[in-house]
Amino acid sequence: MSEHTRRLSGGPVSRRTFLSTAGAAAAVVGSPAIVRAQAREVKAGYLLPVTGPLAYEAGLALNGLTLAVDEINASGGVKSLGGAKISMMPGDTQNKVELGNSEASRLIDQGAVAIIGPFSSLVAFSVRQVTEKNKTPFLLLAAVADNLTEGGLKYTFRMQPNGKGMATLTVSNMFEMAKNANVPIKRVAMMHEEGNFGTTMGNHVEAFSRTMGYELVQRIPYNLRSPDFTSELSKIKAARPDLLIVSGYYGDSKLIAETAAKLKIGVSALVGLANAAYSNPKFIAENRELTEHLFDGNYWHNPQSARARAVFDAYQKKFSSTMSSHSVQGYQVTFVLKDALERAASVDRDRVRDALSKTNLTDHILTQDAIRFDDSGEGISATPALIQVQNGKPVVVGPARFAEAKPVFPVPKWKG
Amino acid sequence: MTGGLLLQAVVSGLLLGGVYGLVASGLSLIFGVLRIINFAHGAVMMLAMYATYWLFALGRVDPYLSVVITAPLFFGLGVAIQKLVIEPNRAAAEHNQLLLTLGLALFFENLALVLWQGDFRTVKVAYSGASFVIGEALVEVSRLVASGGAVLMALGLFVFLRATDVGKALRALAEEPEGAALVGINVARIRAATFGLGSACVAVAGALITPFFYVAPDVGESFNIMAFVVVVLGGMGNFVGALAGGFIVGLAESLGAAFLPGSLKQLVVFVIFVLVLLFRPQGLFGGSRGR
Numbered sequence: 110m111s112e113h114t115r116r117l118s119g120g121p122v123s124r125r126t127f128l129s130t131a132g133a134a135a136a137v138v139g140s141p142a143i144v145r146a147q148a149r150e151v152k153a154g155y156l157l158p159v160t161g162p163l164a165y166e167a168g169l170a171l172n173g174l175t176l177a178v179d180e181i182n183a184s185g186g187v188k189s190l191g192g193a194k195i196s197m198m199p200g201d202t203q204n205k206v207e208l209g210n211s212e213a214s215r216l217i218d219q220g221a222v223a224i225i226g227p228f229s230s231l232v233a234f235s236v237r238q239v240t241e242k243n244k245t246p247f248l249l250l251a252a253v254a255d256n257l258t259e260g261g262l263k264y265t266f267r268m269q270p271n272g273k274g275m276a277t278l279t280v281s282n283m284f285e286m287a288k289n290a291n292v293p294i295k296r297v298a299m300m301h302e303e304g305n306f307g308t309t310m311g312n313h314v315e316a317f318s319r320t321m322g323y324e325l326v327q328r329i330p331y332n333l334r335s336p337d338f339t340s341e342l343s344k345i346k347a348a349r350p351d352l353l354i355v356s357g358y359y360g361d362s363k364l365i366a367e368t369a370a371k372l373k374i375g376v377s378a379l380v381g382l383a384n385a386a387y388s389n390p391k392f393i394a395e396n397r398e399l400t401e402h403l404f405d406g407n408y409w410h411n412p413q414s415a416r417a418r419a420v421f422d423a424y425q426k427k428f429s430s431t432m433s434s435h436s437v438q439g440y441q442v443t444f445v446l447k448d449a450l451e452r453a454a455s456v457d458r459d460r461v462r463d464a465l466s467k468t469n470l471t472d473h474i475l476t477q478d479a480i481r482f483d484d485s486g487e488g489i490s491a492t493p494a495l496i497q498v499q500n501g502k503p504v505v506v507g508p509a510r511f512a513e514a515k516p517v518f519p520v521p522k523w524k525g
Numbered sequence: 526m527t528g529g530l531l532l533q534a535v536v537s538g539l540l541l542g543g544v545y546g547l548v549a550s551g552l553s554l555i556f557g558v559l560r561i562i563n564f565a566h567g568a569v570m571m572l573a574m575y576a577t578y579w580l581f582a583l584g585r586v587d588p589y590l591s592v593v594i595t596a597p598l599f600f601g602l603g604v605a606i607q608k609l610v611i612e613p614n615r616a617a618a619e620h621n622q623l624l625l626t627l628g629l630a631l632f633f634e635n636l637a638l639v640l641w642q643g644d645f646r647t648v649k650v651a652y653s654g655a656s657f658v659i660g661e662a663l664v665e666v667s668r669l670v671a672s673g674g675a676v677l678m679a680l681g682l683f684v685f686l687r688a689t690d691v692g693k694a695l696r697a698l699a700e701e702p703e704g705a706a707l708v709g710i711n712v713a714r715i716r717a718a719t720f721g722l723g724s725a726c727v728a729v730a731g732a733l734i735t736p737f738f739y740v741a742p743d744v745g746e747s748f749n750i751m752a753f754v755v756v757v758l759g760g761m762g763n764f765v766g767a768l769a770g771g772f773i774v775g776l777a778e779s780l781g782a783a784f785l786p787g788s789l790k791q792l793v794v795f796v797i798f799v800l801v802l803l804f805r806p807q808g809l810f811g812g813s814r815g816r
Contacts, residue, residue: 162743165643330787334747336544336738339537339663340782340790343530359645360739371656371663395647 149186149193151456153446154216156226156236157250158204166385166435167228170250172428173439174225176420179427181447189454195447202227206235213239222456223248223446223465225439230254230305237265246449246462248442251408251435253383254309258485266465266482268442268475269408270491272306275383276313277320279406282495282507283352283380284321290518292377296326298350300341300365301382302357303330310356310382326350333361338368346374354380355387362386366399370522377519381405388496388503390431400498402520404506408434409494410474412505412513417474441473445480476511529661534783535776536662542775543672544734546768548748549755550679551726557762558699558719560619561611564626566752567745568633569724573599573731574740575637581648581735588648589670592732596725603724607717630745637742645739653736671733678729679768682722695719699762754798760808769810773797 155174157167178197186192198221200212209232216224217239223246227233233252240247241264249257249267253275258267270278287294299314301307311328318325326348329341342365345353353376355365362384369379381387381404388405410417410432420440424432432440445468450456453464470480478490495507497516506516552566576595580586586594606629614625647653655666686692694715697705706712738744755774759766774794781790801809 162643164638328787332791336747337537337541337668337779338782340530340534340779343533343537344783347527347530360741360744363645363647363739367654371654371665391644395649 149191150196151187151190151193151222151450152196152198152220154198154200154213154219154221154224155250156200156202156209156212156216156224156232158228158232159199159201161203161205163204163228166251169433169435170228170439172424173432173436173441174443175439176424176427176436177440177443177447180423181443187447187450189451190456195443195450197225197443200224200226202229202232204229204232206232209233209236210239214243217243217245221245222450222458222461225442225446226250228252230257233257237262240264244462245458246446246465248446248465250438250442254305258487262486264462264486266445266486266488268445268480268488268491269438270493271487272309273313274491275406275493276310277317279380279382279493279495280314280317280321280354282406282493283378283404285509286495286507286516286518287377290516292351292519294351294377295323296348296350297323297352297354298327298329298345298348298376299325299354300329300331300338300345300357301355302333302361304333306383307333307356314354314382331357331361333358335361336364338365339372342368342372342374346372349375351377352380353378354382355384356382358385359389359392363392363396363399366396366403370399374523376523378402378404379520379523381407383407383493388434388498390433390503393498393501393503397501401501402517402522403498404516405496405503406493407496408438409476409496409505410434410437411476411511413511414474416472420474437474441475441480444473445470476505476508530783532660533662534779536659536664537668538776538779539772540665540668540672540775541779542772543675543768544668544730544771545748545751545755545774546771547671547675547678547730547733548727549752549759549767549771550675550682550764551723551730552752553756553759553762553764553767554682554726555720555723556756557764558695559607559611559716561622561626562753563723564623564749565606565629565633566723566727567747567749568630569599569602569745570727570731570734570748571637571740571742571745572602572633573728574735574738574744575641576728577732577735578646578648578740581650582646588650588732588735592729595728595732599728600721600725603721604717606724607720608713611720612713612716634742634745641742643742645741647739648735650736665737667737671730671737674729674733675768675771678726679765682726682764691715691718751794754794757798758801758809760810763808763810766808766810770808773809 157171159167178195182194186194198216200216202209209227213236224240225248227236228251230252233249237247241262247265253272255272258265299311301311315325327345355362363386384405386392387403388407393400421432448470449461449464453460466482468480468482473480476494477492481489483489494505496503497506499514504514506512506514555563573595577588577591580591581588652666657664686696694710698712698715755767755770759770777793777797778790781793
């Protein structure tokens with residue numbers, strides 16, 4: 110107990126430390142369980158839109174986070190901190206910028222050693238200034254906009270691929286697969302929602318066409334509340350693309366796939382890009398026939414990893430549902446923090462930040478090499494997986510070394 | 526191929542337009558008689574879509590048949606909204622009433638979010654994916670039914686307003702509220718009936734849309750703005766005009782999507798909207814007042 114306290118304060122026993130230790134020791138006699146738990150605790154905070162329009166997705170991420178914290182605490186906490194348990198303090202952004210800022214400040218005031226969140230890029234863009242000013246490590250979760258790590262920030266880290274990585278690596282994965290199948294891709298069409306997320310993806314797919322040597326024959330931004338896409342997809346069909354890429358949210362992506370199927374648009378594959386529906390287990394379960402053989406480039410777990418399988422089982426047991434990609438993100442980013450805390454052996458935010466910047470985490474469940482960060486805080490080998498729905502299940506078909514199944518390409522039904 | 530694209534754009538524009546007209550007719554009716562811009566219209570449709578969904582999910586009631594249950598139910602809801610929320614504020618300034626309906630919309634949406642979460646739900650019926658081809662154009666059966674329903678509903682409302690006493694009272698109220706009260710019409714009651722009828726209309730719209738669209742707490746917003754455009758286009762309070770306005774907006778959107786680059790399709794619609802407001806503020810189809 111006293112050894113732990115000394116370590117936390119990081120110096121010889123001062124009068125103050127002595128008093129607090131003595132006080133704590135006295136209190137332990139009175140109510141042992143509670144105080145012991147309090148003393149061995151590292152505070153961190155999450156910022157998520159747990160209410161509001163993204164509540165469903167945020168809940169999934171939070172499940173992953175909770176699973177990781179429980180696993181860490183059940184297996185002895187942060188060992189270099191004397192087995193301190195991680196206490197994850199809640200912060201709700203409701204997906205609003207101003208709430209993101211005030212909740213971040215509150216979490217910092219309450220002693221969070223780092224903040225994980227906040228899901229949407231818009232909120233992240235603002236929160237990162239709060240965390241930077243307060244020198245608090247900020248681990249981005251799900252936010253994909255490229256500019257979040259720009260501007261010489263020191264405290265912001267992103268484990269997952271950014272927009273550019275997501276788009277270009279997904280397209281490269283498709284091209285690699287097409288090459289192996291001897292089906293060249295020359296003409297690409299893209300539909301994306303017209304917000305920040307979709308537009309970013311569209312820009313990258315357009316810019317990447319020069320590098321990869323394909324022609325973007327149609328690029329159609331759309332309002333995600335549009336009740337009909339027949340005309341858009343007829344126009345795409347007329348342009349005779351080999352591939353249709355769709356970056357969108359749930360309802361719009363569903364409507365696009367349905368209409369494309371009815372129109373028999375004649376592509377070799379329909380590919381989601383960070384799509385909220387096409388690799389979503391719920392969407393697949395509810396639309397078996399429609400979703401079969403859809404592709405999606407997205408965050409994913411490594412199906413070859415024994416640890417991933419164990420985590421999935423634990424998740425299923427705890428939440429009675431299949432772990433989603435957002436849950437995987439929440440789980441993994443918590444372990445990135447835990448790893449940094451172990452190496453920092455301190456709850457000093459700057460030491461944790463330095464430890465984060467030296468991260469080299471090989472024991473993870475993602476489809477990539479070791480988790481490391483570059484100077485801007487961007488994950489160096491962050492890679493999306495190429496997923497295809499096969500027999501009603503999303504399976505990894507690329508990159509090849511993580512693949513659990515061979516891709517079905519070209520897809521007969523889309524070729525129609 | 527361009528000919529095929531044109532045909533497809535016209536067909537899907539008409540089908541979409543019918544749906545817009547369907548949603549707009551109740552809105553137009555409520556505006557024509559009550560002079561209230563009902564922002565909660567889309568939210569009421571969302572509730573009706575959930576009612577349709579649950580009747581199907583729990584009781585296996587076909588979405589089209591469920592109208593028999595949901596229409597009276599939502600008539601009741603509309604009457605309740607008018608009597609409990611709108612009527613007590615009749616004397617208040619117009620913008621207060623506007624805020625009132627906006628508040629109702631937010632309330633319903635968040636209530637749905639609490640009760641049923643943000644999940645997207647769909648009703649899977651045998652005819653959900655059914656379609657056929659005319660020329661080169663794809664026609665989805667469920668959208669065709671919805672458009673047909675829009676025409677039938679407009680006809681039904683027309684006959685109702687001409688041939689029944691309540692309909693006549695309703696028209697009298699729309700033309701001249703004070704005069705209607707003077708000749709002994711129970712205006713409060715007719716107002717409640719109007720809101721009820723408007724809500725029943727949008728409940729029917731919700732039931733007809735559910736087979737080809739998803740149900741979610743914010744689904745009303747997909748149709749709400751367009752319904753307003755349609756109402757203005759057709760002439761506020763003129764629901765036959767609303768139907769025609771629906772077809773115009775649907776066609777404009779669909780042709781815009783087929784022949785203009787990017788997301789300009791919505792621009793076409795709103796350009797028409799602004800032009801109508803500038804040059805024909807009474808709407809393309811003239812008079813208002815529930816004619």
